[in-house]
Amino acid sequence: MPDRVEPQQLAIHDTSPVVEGSTAAESLQRSVELARVGDRLGFGRYWAAELHGMRAVAGCAPAVLAGIVASRTTRIRVGAGGVLLPHHSPLVVSEQFGTLEALHPGRIDLALGRGAGGPKAARAVVSGDRDESLPAFSAQVDRLCAYFRSEAVETVRSTPGFGNEPQLWLLGGSAGSARLAAEKRLPYAFGGFYNRDPTAPAAVEDYRGPAGREGWSPRLGIWVGVIAADTADEAEYVAGPHRLKAVSKKVWGRTIRLPSAAAAAEYRATGPDETAAYHRATEGYVIGDGADVRRRLAELRESTGADELIVRTPASDHAARLRSFRLLVGDDR
Numbered sequence: 001m002p003d004r005v006e007p008q009q010l011a012i013h014d015t016s017p018v019v020e021g022s023t024a025a026e027s028l029q030r031s032v033e034l035a036r037v038g039d040r041l042g043f044g045r046y047w048a049a050e051l052h053g054m055r056a057v058a059g060c061a062p063a064v065l066a067g068i069v070a071s072r073t074t075r076i077r078v079g080a081g082g083v084l085l086p087h088h089s090p091l092v093v094s095e096q097f098g099t100l101e102a103l104h105p106g107r108i109d110l111a112l113g114r115g116a117g118g119p120k121a122a123r124a125v126v127s128g129d130r131d132e133s134l135p136a137f138s139a140q141v142d143r144l145c146a147y148f149r150s151e152a153v154e155t156v157r158s159t160p161g162f163g164n165e166p167q168l169w170l171l172g173g174s175a176g177s178a179r180l181a182a183e184k185r186l187p188y189a190f191g192g193f194y195n196r197d198p199t200a201p202a203a204v205e206d207y208r209g210p211a212g213r214e215g216w217s218p219r220l221g222i223w224v225g226v227i228a229a230d231t232a233d234e235a236e237y238v239a240g241p242h243r244l245k246a247v248s249k250k251v252w253g254r255t256i257r258l259p260s261a262a263a264a265a266e267y268r269a270t271g272p273d274e275t276a277a278y279h280r281a282t283e284g285y286v287i288g289d290g291a292d293v294r295r296r297l298a299e300l301r302e303s304t305g306a307d308e309l310i311v312r313t314p315a316s317d318h319a320a321r322l323r324s325f326r327l328l329v330g331d332d333r
Helices: 024-041 062-072 090-103 120-127 134-149 175-183 200-208 232-250 261-265 272-280 290-304 318-328
Strands: 010-014 045-048 077-084 108-113 167-172 188-190 220-229 286-289 308-312
Touching (some): 024 318, 045 108, 045 308, 062 077, 062 090, 077 090, 090 108, 090 134, 175 188, 175 200, 232 261, 232 272, 286 290, 290 318
Parallel strands (some): 010 045, 010 308, 167 188, 188 220, 220 308
């Protein structure tokens, strides 16, 4: 078994976190820097998130951020992870991402999901009473594909979309979404292992289906939380803010921005509920020194049969986050 995952088999998933003491503008600039580092290190993809109404997240407009990142990088694939299609018109999405593909041919990804994308109040404002069921989502995906592949759909044209189709993916974490991705013969980005869902192996098999489907090879991406540092103790220190943020939300009922690692290190759990929330926050994560994390990611890819791993690193310190991604590919500078 290899002792690491090749850089091109790693994707960066970025929510553009707004950490304590920073602004959305600073967060977005850091996202561009992260993508540029990934480009230099040989990562396969950079994906921007779509989340709404969250004070600690600036990743709300993936089409906008993807366009900026694509113009500031040279090789890495860039896109959305993902666009929450029930919130949008398929025509508009095809125009946005068709424009990106026309300007950056062969480098644009469009991963499609149907999750909430934020708190209930924000969700109501963004999507209203739109149908978010799996059948409705399936129909939206079909219409989006039609805009990319047909000159006109019921007399309506997607002028920049037609002939400029990005690489389409489906996002999900259930057997239903896995089967839908297989039915539509699309690459699938799966979050079930990230959430420690016991049904994850079965969902992956549903996606792969019978071996040798004519004319189609499944492509599976697995989401994974990762924090790497020079030592295991340092990695635990860097993970502290994410754990404390989870305690604040789950136990205290307060949503906070990621605090500093130093502030998180001063926290001490005062009861079983806090202790459970603190440790549950990083269940399924890969946390450790660089060599250990590289080995464990290689094992994860081998055990799941994933073609690539989609990495999220919730570190409040920007330098520590960049360091974590460098260590994934053995860059110890």
